[in-house]
Amino acid sequence: MNSLQGRLDRCAINTATLGHREPLHLTIDRIARAGFGGIAPWRHEVEAADVARISKQIRSLDLEVSGYCRSTYFPASTAEERVANIRSNTRALADAAELGARCFVMVVGGLPAGSRDLSAAREMVVDGIAALMPEAKKLGVRLAIEPLHPMYAAERSVINTVGHALDVCRQLDPDNGVLGVAVDVYHCWWDPQLAESVASAGKDARIAAYHVSDWLIPTTDMLLDRGMMGDGVIDLKETRRLIESAGYMGMTEVEIFSRDRWWKAPPDEVLRCCAERLQRVC
């Protein structure tokens, strides 16, 4: 395995890590200045700015866009809402293409309001992704299904393991034209089938993104208490070894939601710590 020591050019910062506290153009400059090779911006930031200008800035700084975050949730109570969700995602693909994003990150959504039907929600997700694929192919934007931790099954994602995401990829895209998987250690570190699923994903060249953070003990908030790499219990070197053994050569992207700790720290301090930890513990 290649060390990340001295290789921040192989590392990216997801802008959520900085808490979305300033306009995107400032964040872009900050991330480039800190020496990172990549950035993963969010739609609400890009859509609040001028995508052509943002795209030009990112290219001029020689940053790679490791992913564009993220899909509108697919499941909904009515067919009209589901169509609207697909349209929203289709529009985002145009921006992903303009940004030259390596992938459009798909957090697929949980149960529709009032529903207990997990199978139906999973079907809605499969149908939604299928509907998005032609446009993604046309634009050359890879769709990366990001399985979320099972604790988000009700509200954020009914796809909860790498194996499950991979099954959907193979079902909808057997020739591997456009669908891949975003592997985030926070979501899948616990999975006894992780090594097997990652190896299998690698054989198909389906690993589209690799995200790092850490699982804290204790975790005080289910959404906004992710840890800085090294502060928790995830064996990050081992996980990157799995991913790279499976053939993934892309960015290692830091994505930390941390309301009470890192979102309160000065952005440059956060970036310095990310840089240090990426090189030492990841």
Next chain:
Amino acid sequence: MNSLQGRLDRCAINTATLGHREPLHLTIDRIARAGFGGIAPWRHEVEAADVARISKQIRSLDLEVSGYCRSTYFPASTAEERVANIRSNTRALADAAELGARCFVMVVGGLPAGSRDLSAAREMVVDGIAALMPEAKKLGVRLAIEPLHPMYAAERSVINTVGHALDVCRQLDPDNGVLGVAVDVYHCWWDPQLAESVASAGKDARIAAYHVSDWLIPTTDMLLDRGMMGDGVIDLKETRRLIESAGYMGMTEVEIFSRDRWWKAPPDEVLRCCAERLQRVC
């Protein structure tokens, strides 16, 4: 599938549901008076009382002990601690036998303090269970591995799916003399492999217990915010159908940890609500 309507004799109450607010002998009377057929007490309650007397009381009320909660965690930093944990569990087996418990519920433990080695912790669990099996066989106490939700992988259980628990059963006890699985909907409702794993467990007659509660939206505490059946998003009828189709004929046991809601309600009100929901939504 048989309805639970009018069949509280097929339903049990885990004493944690009442918040452990009174001595066990009062809880036992309360549960019997409310018409339930079973009870699942905890070690700290039983060990604080006289096990022979408790056992006599339970039998005289014709209550089945659907499970005895629960094992001391197996993983630990030192070999001495691991041996002590096995000894602690061995002692509890004697009480489980005296109580006539259908199973000794095994919550296996998370990572040892300071460790990031999930594989090593899982090996410690396998070794610990193996060490417990001879005594369990001798006493005729079934050991039920309870996979916990993946959000507890770090601190409470490194076994997180029914499929994983079943693998351990088959590895250690291929002839199915003593190891089974406790299926708790709260921990495994999200699992895309649940139907397959439960069916497979059923073929081996490995399902030793079935626990119900509900997953609330939102869930405000990772440990102590479980919902009353019907108040959340789990399809409880479908889950019981899976379990019973797999051949499980035992108790449906209610286990709700709810610091801010049900542990504040009068115990008899909690039991009335459990009875109503078991018969209507489970």
